[in-house]
Amino acid sequence: MMYNANIQKRYITVLVILLGLFCGFAQEYKSSVATVQKPNIILIYADDLGIGLLGHEGQKIIKTPYIDQLAKEGLRFTNAYSNMLCAPARASLITGLHDSHERGFEITPGALYKRLSTGEYTQDQIEKLVNSALTPIPESQVFLGQVAQEAGYKTAQIGKLEWGFSTTDYQMKRHGWDYYYGYLDHVRAHGFYPPFLFEDGKLVPIEGNTLANCGKSGEPETPKNFKERKNREGKEQYSQDLFMNKALNFINVNKEQPFFLYFPTQLPHGPVAIPKIHPDFVNDHRLTSVEKEYASMVKILDDNVGQIMQKLKELEIDDKTLIIFTADNGHEIYYAQEGRVEKPYSNNRTGKRFDDVKHKYYSHLSGDIFDGNGGRAGMKRSNLQGGIQVPLIVKWPAKINAGGTSHQLVANYDFLATVAEITGFSGLVRTDGLSFYDELLGQNSEKEHEFVVYSSYTGPTLITRKGWKIRTDLKKEVFELFYLPDDFKEANDLSEEYPQKLQELKNQLLMACEGDLKNGHFTNAGSVLKVSPKAKK
Secondary structure (H helix, E strand, O other), X not given: OOOOHHHHHHHHOOEEEEEOOOOOEEEEEOOOOOHHHOOEEEEEEEXXXXXXXXXXXXXXXOOOHXXXXXXXXXXXXXXXXXXXXXXXXXXXXXXXXXXXXXXXXXXXXXXXXXXHHHOOOOHHHHHHHHHHHOOOOOOOOOOHHHHHHHOOOEEEEEEEOOOOOEOOHHHHHHOOXXXXXXXXXXXXXXXXXXXXXXXXXXXXXXXXXXXXXXXXXXXXXXXXXXXXXXXXXXXXXXXXXXXXXHHHHHHHHOOOOOEEEXXXXXXXXXXXXXXXXXOOOOOOOOOOHHHHHHHHHHHHHHHHHHHHHHHHXXXXXXXXXXXXXXXXXXXXXXXXXXXXXXXXXXXXXXXXXXXXXXXXXXXHHHOOOOOOOOOOOOOOOOOOHHHHEXXXXXXXXXXXXXXXXXXXXXXXXXXXXXXXXXXXXXXXXXXXXXXXXXXXXXXXXXXXXXXXXXXXXXXOEEEEOOOEEEXXXXXXXXXXXXXXXXXXXXXXXXXXXXXXXXXXXXXXHHHHOOOOOOXXXXXXXXXXXXXXXXXXX
């Protein structure tokens, strides 16, 4: 098949939109775990799961008994952070680097694999286009799956694969995955009824799914979008069910050897799609139809966690399996509807749009019946707490005491170092992260961040170990200062009251982002956002 070179150039240009590749510092990790004690590891990475959607975090409408059970039987972290958006979160997780370096993660365009359905490309052509557009991966670069693989683990990734938006078989294998199954394209993953998925480089047709857009429906809720969503034509097999079958099979097949299963779910990312409303919500008159369906997506995620826990018990490997449950970023609303929650987000009392500075987003002002961010300010895409604070639970019956709580400052870019230490990987790891293995065991450790740093569309933010936070909105020339232990809602800006603390954190932030204090700039989201002399004072 021939293809137009101009089309190739248009759709394969690499977008360096978020920050942080190959700029960390090297650390050498030697195992603290005897080889015979190597645990299996299952990392469940929920998609757009606001921390407030979980029962043990205060959710009132949606019951999440299995995730709550994880928290009851494991260690719950109260001070865990991730990026404000899907792609940088997954890139940070897999590389161990934060997203605020000057040199950025390379993000390819989405929807490339949809062009297989339209006949514009073949699979081989897309593979070559993407691989040739990306900078060659240095041999010294080490990835999350790779550290487990080289430590003797059987590795797998199942679900919404890699960091997006389009990836390839070469990248999957180079990143250390012995087996993979799922979407190679994050745009296609916004639908739940794919006509095909990928398994170890092979295209796998999904019988009964016939829609090139994978059944992605529209939002916000309108009569037209409701009708489209309810139309079951070409939607026979739900992708999350397919993922669960593969995940359970992988666990079963590899029960006799150490394995590392990375399970990046689609749920509860929207647009809303569900085979049927969960019985918990059928007669819940508090909810609209689309809200019932969204709540059912959260329930399926919880049920999937329960299925995994049950499988481990059936195979009698529960005690020697470490389960990590977390999310990629903060809450997002996919159930907007006129008269309920408006998109773009606005105050449903005044009709005024939130700007996340003078008028910060809060659930009670937006009409979000679920309070998905648990009372925090902001949402996904924001450097406010609602965008970057995430749930983190770790269960390991053989090592972790049940029902514990940790207040240690943890970043998603710590996972590479932590998995390296747990699995027994011995070698150089280039990472901005720190292993929190000692914290899992309840042991004192000097390996704790003084601060964590994240970027966003409006600018970077930095949170210290002691709970101070500086956040920026560079377009508005704003630097805000909060003390989170007393103000997790970020309602009280202390920048005028504590100017020295503000300047101290501003300097730390500039250094962390590799900015130049003389020039006074941050590099963010692929562009240089200038800070005026007034804003630097």
